Every structure is written in C-alpha cells, then in structure tokens.
Amino acid sequence: MACSFKLLPGGRQIISFPIAGDVVGLRSVLLRTADHSFSALTDAVVNAVEGPHIMRCVTEFPRLGAALLWAACRDEAMVVEHLVNIGRRTALERTAHFFMELAERLHLIGQAAETEFKCPLTQFVLADALGLTASHVNRVLRERQLLTVRKGSVTIHDLAALRKLSGFQGGYLNARE
Amino acid sequence: MACSFKLLPGGRQIISFPIAGDVVGLRSVLLRTADHSFSALTDAVVNAVEGPHIMRCVTEFPRLGAALLWAACRDEAMVVEHLVNIGRRTALERTAHFFMELAERLHLIGQAAETEFKCPLTQFVLADALGLTASHVNRVLRERQLLTVRKGSVTIHDLAALRKLSGFQGGYLNARE
DNA sequence: CGTTCGTTTGAGAAACCTCAAGGTCTGTGG
DNA sequence: CCACAGACCTTGAGGTTTCTCAAACGAACG
Numbered sequence: 001m002a003c004s005f006k007l008l009p010g011g012r013q014i015i016s017f018p019i020a021g022d023v024v025g026l027r028s029v030l031l032r033t034a035d036h037s038f039s040a041l042t043d044a045v046v047n048a049v050e051g052p053h054i055m056r057c058v059t060e061f062p063r064l065g066a067a068l069l070w071a072a073c074r075d076e077a078m079v080v081e082h083l084v085n086i087g088r089r090t091a092l093e094r095t096a097h098f099f100m101e102l103a104e105r106l107h108l109i110g111q112a113a114e115t116e117f118k119c120p121l122t123q124f125v126l127a128d129a130l131g132l133t134a135s136h137v138n139r140v141l142r143e144r145q146l147l148t149v150r151k152g153s154v155t156i157h158d159l160a161a162l163r164k165l166s167g168f169q170g171g172y173l174n175a176r177e
Numbered sequence: 178m179a180c181s182f183k184l185l186p187g188g189r190q191i192i193s194f195p196i197a198g199d200v201v202g203l204r205s206v207l208l209r210t211a212d213h214s215f216s217a218l219t220d221a222v223v224n225a226v227e228g229p230h231i232m233r234c235v236t237e238f239p240r241l242g243a244a245l246l247w248a249a250c251r252d253e254a255m256v257v258e259h260l261v262n263i264g265r266r267t268a269l270e271r272t273a274h275f276f277m278e279l280a281e282r283l284h285l286i287g288q289a290a291e292t293e294f295k296c297p298l299t300q301f302v303l304a305d306a307l308g309l310t311a312s313h314v315n316r317v318l319r320e321r322q323l324l325t326v327r328k329g330s331v332t333i334h335d336l337a338a339l340r341k342l343s344g345f346q347g348g349y350l351n352a353r354e
Numbered sequence: 355c356g357t358t359c360g361t362t363t364g365a366g367a368a369a370c371c372t373c374a375a376g377g378t379c380t381g382t383g384g
Numbered sequence: 385c386c387a388c389a390g391a392c393c394t395t396g397a398g399g400t401t402t403c404t405c406a407a408a409c410g411a412a413c414g
Binding site: 133 | 372
C-alpha cells in the first residue's frame with residue numbers, strides 16, 4: 001500500500017492510496033509533469049516501465065492501450081469520488097465513505113474480509129487524505145464507534161450504519177465485464 | 178461551457194467545467210456507470226459518439242487510443258488539482274486558483290484575454306464547484322476586489338496578486354509536444 | 355410592472371482548527 | 385528485565401472559518 005500526494009505550503013493533500021495491482025504514475029508520464037509524489041506505506045513491489053516504452057505499448061498493442069485507458073478512467077472515478085467526499089460531506093460521512101471504498105477495493109483483490117482488513121493508516125495520514133486535522137479525525141472516529149483503526153488494521157463494528165452514513169455506491173470500482 | 182456534477186443529499190458537487198474541445202463522459206462509457214450528470218451553461222454543440230464505437234476506435238486506431246488516453250490523464254490531473262484545492266486551500270486561495278485555471282484553459286483555446294473572459298458563472302455555481310456556499314463565495318469575492326464576476330464575464334483586476342495567492346502551476350494543462 | 359434570478363448583507367450557530375498537554379504502545383539499548 | 389525514546393493516540397479550551405437562515409436589493413424579461 002502506498003499513497004500519492006501533493007505538497008502545499010498549508011500541508012499535504014493525499015490524492016489516492018494505490019494498492020496491489022494498481023497502475024501508478026501514468027499521469028506523470030503522459031503529461032510529462034512531476035507535480036505530485038508517492039510514498040510507500042508498507043513494503044511494496046514496484047514494476048517500473050519506461051515512459052517511451054508505454055507509448056509504444058499503447059500504439060503497438062491496442063488492447064493494452066484499451067486496458068490502460070480503462071485503468072485511467074477508474075483512477076479518475078476514484079479521484080472524483082474523493083473530491084465529492086471532501087467537497088460535500090461532513091467529517092463523519094467523509095470518513096465513513098473513505099473506509100467503505102477502501103474496504104471494497106481491498107476486498108476486490110482478496111485482501112479484506114467483510115468487516116476487517118489490514119492497513120497501516122495513522123490518523124495523521126487519514127487527516128491528510130480527508131482534508132481534516134489529525135485531532136478532528138480522532139474525535140470523529142471515537143464519537144460513534146463505527147470502526148477502529150489500530151495496530152495496522154481496521155475493524156468495522158457496524159457495517160450497516162457505516163454504509164448508510166456514507167451513501168457509498170461502489171459501481172465505479174468494478175471491472176464489470 | 179458546461180459542468181459535470183454529482184448529486185448528493187447535502188447538495189451537488191461540481192466536478193469540472195468542460196469547455197469547447199473537451200471530451201466528455203468518457204468515464205461513463207468505459208466504466209459503464211452513470212454516476213454523474215452534465216448540464217450546459219451556454220449553448221453548446223455536442224458531438225455524440227456511441228460507446229462500442231469508441232472501443233473500436235481505440236483498438237483499430239491506436240494513435241486515437243493514445244490521444245484519448247492523454248485526454249483522460251489531463252482530465253484526471255484537473256480533478257486532482259480540484260481535489261487539492263478543496264482539501265487544503267482556504268476559500269480565498271481556492272477561488273483564486275479556480276479562476277487562474279479557468280483563465281488558462283480558456284486562453285489555450287483562444288477564448289480569453291489576459292485579464293478578461295466571458296463565462297456564465299453565478300455565485301451559486303461557483304459555490305457548488307468550490308465546496309462553499311453562495312453567500313460565502315460572495316463575501317470572498319468582495320473582501321478583496323481581485324476580480325469581478327458580472328453579467329457573464331470575468332474581469333481580473335490584480336493578476337499578480339491572484340497568481341501569488343493561488344499558487345497556480347498550470348503545467349498539467351498544456352499539450353507540450 | 356410584477357416576476358424571477360442573482361447579488362448583497364447581517365446575525366447567530368455549527369463545524370472544524372490550533373495549540374497544548376498528557377497518555378499509551380512498541381521497539382531498543384543497557 | 386528495565387528504562388527510555390519515538391510514534392501515535394487522546395483530550396481540552398478557545399479561536400476561526402464557514403454555514404444557515406433571513407431579508408433586502410438590483411437587473412433582466414415578459
């Protein structure tokens with residue numbers, strides 16, 4: 001597990017949390033910019049692909065291009081959801097939605113049970129992702145005890161409440177084909 | 178000019194403002210979801226392309242696929258910037274950044290002068306985009322008189338101040354090649 | 355000339371932040 | 385085994401930003 005983020009004078013904003021199997025940094029290659037950074041949260045195996053190499057793949061192997069295009073769209077959909085989350089949801093709903101999405105994504109790659117999964121998030125990292133401060137994340141997490149983040153794993157105590165609170169619609173995550 | 182948005186119980190969040198030449202709805206086609214909506218802000222000419230048609234284009238005309246991939250990445254970069262904007266900037270910086278980006282985009286398609294351009298944004302629309310309320314947008318706009326939004330056009334009064342305030346880095350917008 | 359849409363302004367409330375202190379856990383070196 | 389340091393969590397008090405609700409105002413339009 002890793003995270004991608006942008007650094008600003010006022011702090012950093014975490015954009016996304018790439019997990020096993022995710023494509024990372026495609027934007028930087030195609031746009032030839034380096035306006036964001038990555039940081040690993042666990043040990044990670046990264047498979048590097050050269051920039052020009054990618055472009056050749058896309059033009060020579062169209063189906064690979066289509067797959068990349070699909071991956072890019074899925075990525076964008078996640079960022080959009082993240083945007084909506086920060087823009088229009090309260091701290092509580094926001095946190096709930098974040099964990100619903102993360103749980104679903106980890107579940108899709110077989111790394112999460114229904115109500116529990118491993119992930120090394122601290123409240124500081126959560127704050128940077130959710131556009132909040134660590135103290136406030138803390139208060140939100142304890143206010144209702146919907147879930148616990150401890151020792152590198154998350155336990156959901158009331159899945160139904162969490163789902164209702166977050167308004168989570170995970171349609172954008174699946175490769176339905 | 179148009180806008181894409183998501184509807185939530187607590188209001189709507191505007192995701193982006195497509196302008197002339199932009200590809201729109203690619204995500205919906207590839208992901209087979211319809212989790213957001215579009216709304217035109219001016220008269221608009223829209224060129225419809227069937228979903229399956231697109232997939233054929235990508236696989237049969239690889240260079241077209243590459244172009245679409247590039248467009249998707251640029252789109253994502255804009256959403257990311259929007260996310261950072263809402264997550265980590267104050268209302269004032271946020272507003273400044275929004276207008277810097279919009280001006281730059283319109284400039285790239287020849288529809289904006291240095292300090293003035295046409296666009297039909299109301300304070301309600303701005304609020305929905307910036308994750309604020311209309312009243313607050315109003316107060317922010319008048320607090321310092323950095324720019325005026327009136328009768329369908331925007332006039333920037335102090336470009337230098339606006340640029341400094343926003344921390345705008347437009348590298349992700351250009352097709353540098 | 356009234357209606358509608360958008361802007362402007364105010365007062366009070368809520369959400370969230372800042373700063374600061376103390377607590378708990380875990381690994382590490384003695 | 386113990387003491388300690390570092391990372392993280394928890395809690396409090398007070399402040400700021402932003403929201404909510406409400407009302408008045410102006411301009412475009414039929």
